[in-house]
Amino acid sequence: MYNLFRFIVRYYLLLLFLLLEFFCFYLIYRNSRFHQAAYSNTGNALSGRVYSTSQNVASYFYLRSISDSLVKENASLRARLQESLYDTRVDTGSVSDSSARRYVQSYSYIAAKVIRNSIVEPTNILYLDKGSAQGITKQMGVISPTGIVGQVVNVTEHYSAVMSVLSKDFKVSARFKKNDYFGYLRWDGIFPDEAILEDVPKHAPVKVGDTVVTSGYSQLFPRNVMIGVVKKVHAEPEKGFLDVSVRLTSDFGNLNYVYVVNNIRKEEMQQLDSVINPPKAH
Amino acid sequence: MIAQIPMNLFRLIVLLLLQVLLFSNMRFSIFVNPYVFPLFVLLLPFETPRWLLLFIGLGAGLLLDFFLGSWGMHGAACLFIGYARPFLINIITPKGTEFEVSPNLFAQGITWFSIYTTVTMLIYLTFYFVVEAGTFYNLFWLLLKIIGSTAVSVIFILILLYFFSARKKRKYA
Numbered sequence: 001m002y003n004l005f006r007f008i009v010r011y012y013l014l015l016l017f018l019l020l021e022f023f024c025f026y027l028i029y030r031n032s033r034f035h036q037a038a039y040s041n042t043g044n045a046l047s048g049r050v051y052s053t054s055q056n057v058a059s060y061f062y063l064r065s066i067s068d069s070l071v072k073e074n075a076s077l078r079a080r081l082q083e084s085l086y087d088t089r090v091d092t093g094s095v096s097d098s099s100a101r102r103y104v105q106s107y108s109y110i111a112a113k114v115i116r117n118s119i120v121e122p123t124n125i126l127y128l129d130k131g132s133a134q135g136i137t138k139q140m141g142v143i144s145p146t147g148i149v150g151q152v153v154n155v156t157e158h159y160s161a162v163m164s165v166l167s168k169d170f171k172v173s174a175r176f177k178k179n180d181y182f183g184y185l186r187w188d189g190i191f192p193d194e195a196i197l198e199d200v201p202k203h204a205p206v207k208v209g210d211t212v213v214t215s216g217y218s219q220l221f222p223r224n225v226m227i228g229v230v231k232k233v234h235a236e237p238e239k240g241f242l243d244v245s246v247r248l249t250s251d252f253g254n255l256n257y258v259y260v261v262n263n264i265r266k267e268e269m270q271q272l273d274s275v276i277n278p279p280k281a282h
Numbered sequence: 283m284i285a286q287i288p289m290n291l292f293r294l295i296v297l298l299l300l301q302v303l304l305f306s307n308m309r310f311s312i313f314v315n316p317y318v319f320p321l322f323v324l325l326l327p328f329e330t331p332r333w334l335l336l337f338i339g340l341g342a343g344l345l346l347d348f349f350l351g352s353w354g355m356h357g358a359a360c361l362f363i364g365y366a367r368p369f370l371i372n373i374i375t376p377k378g379t380e381f382e383v384s385p386n387l388f389a390q391g392i393t394w395f396s397i398y399t400t401v402t403m404l405i406y407l408t409f410y411f412v413v414e415a416g417t418f419y420n421l422f423w424l425l426l427k428i429i430g431s432t433a434v435s436v437i438f439i440l441i442l443l444y445f446f447s448a449r450k451k452r453k454y455a
Contacts, residue, residue, distance in 0.1 A: 012333075013332055013333060013336075013365075016333060016336055017336055017361070017365045020336055020337075020340050020361050021358060021361055021362070023340075024340070024343075024354040024355075024357045024358035024361060025354065025358060026354075027344075027353045027354030027357065028353060028354035028355055028358065028413065030353075050302070050303075050349070054303050118306075119312065120312050120315055121352075121414070122414060122415060125351060190312070190423055191312070192312060
């Protein structure tokens with residue numbers, strides 16, 4: 001007992017150090033970056049305010065590139081106007097009920113400004129300046145004019161946190177535009193413009209330069225949102241799947257305005273899902 | 283000792299703001315992330331009790347974590363340099379040197395400070411990036427990141443020190 005006491009007195013500094021270090025690792029373990037962004041509301045509200053102030057100043061420096069991207073997006077939206085479409089329906093003279101609309105809205109978009117961004121961390125979290133007051137909820141997809149961005153993981157009243165595609169935990173189903181072969185996209189963890197498309201069957205005809213878009217299978221994104229182009233295709237003999245490396249089209253280092261995707265029919269889909277995969281009782 | 287508190291508190295706030303609003307937004311490359319915040323621990327008075335160094339290091343690190351959203355990582359790294367600091371100072375300081383109250387660029391000299399800062403930042407960033415990655419899988423990229431970030435951080439720290447250190451005459455030239 002006396003020896004133990006002497007040991008503690010002698011090495012108290014080292015023991016204290018190890019104890020505190022242990023405490024830190026406990027914190028790291030409990031609050032991985034993803035969980036911290038997802039659950040800590042106080043951190044978000046306070047640091048969100050600081051970042052939005054600093055971003056307000058910084059956004060003036062990006063005005064030129066913002067207006068460029070807005071002009072481009074306007075052009076692509078204009079192309080989708082009713083006026084710029086050709087109606088191929090043949091009017092047969094039958095009487096139709098005017099309330100039966102041909103198209104129903106199934107996705108709506110909430111524009112938001114990025115107030116904090118990072119691309120160098122293992123799990124990159126973006127902060128947006130819109131929150132639950134504007135209708136954003138958890139689990140919504142986020143897209144930019146040039147491609148997908150990520151998924152909302154936490155919302156406060158006026159801010160929301162988005163786990164970007166550049167995150168260890170992010171996974172989304174993606175398909176090739178030219179055919180319907182699909183796989184799962186995840187970040188390779190190093191370069192901010194590269195991701196890996198996994199689980200693509202070996203017999204799929206994939207070439208360098210093919211376009212990769214969202215599949216619409218997950219409820220995060222509508223179908224055919226741009227993701228990237230195929231950069232390299234690698235087939236390992238012992239694996240049944242291809243490793244496809246994809247160059248992302250979203251410029252994650254230069255995000256200013258993004259759109260949060262509101263899937264209006266999500267609940268209906270989830271109901272269907274819960275019938276097939278009943279949630280486990282807790 | 284008590285007289286040092288306001289100055290250090292002020293330094294803590296300034297470095298925190300610089301780190302969060304400026305240096306953490308500087309993206310030269312994914313391999314170069316400058317960190318100047320550890321300068322706070324570097325400049326604590328020489329006479330700080332070692333147990334207090336541990337707690338100050340931990341507290342300062344956790345404060346940075348709060349703003350960068352990385353719970354515990356900077357805390358663990360700052361705690362580590364707080365623990366290592368007395369050993370390091372013992373090793374690199376010639377015997378019989380008389381100290382000022384706190385480390386000072388013009389009192390200790392540029393050579394001493396360069397070694398002090400480089401070694402500390404190397405320890406800090408190695409610890410931080412390894413914990414952050416949680417793996418040695420991309421060892422080459424990890425090393426590149428540590429070396430690149432350390433070099434740039436040390437340059438920034440020395441520039442900050444050069445402009446903001448009190449210019450006293452060196453006692454022992």
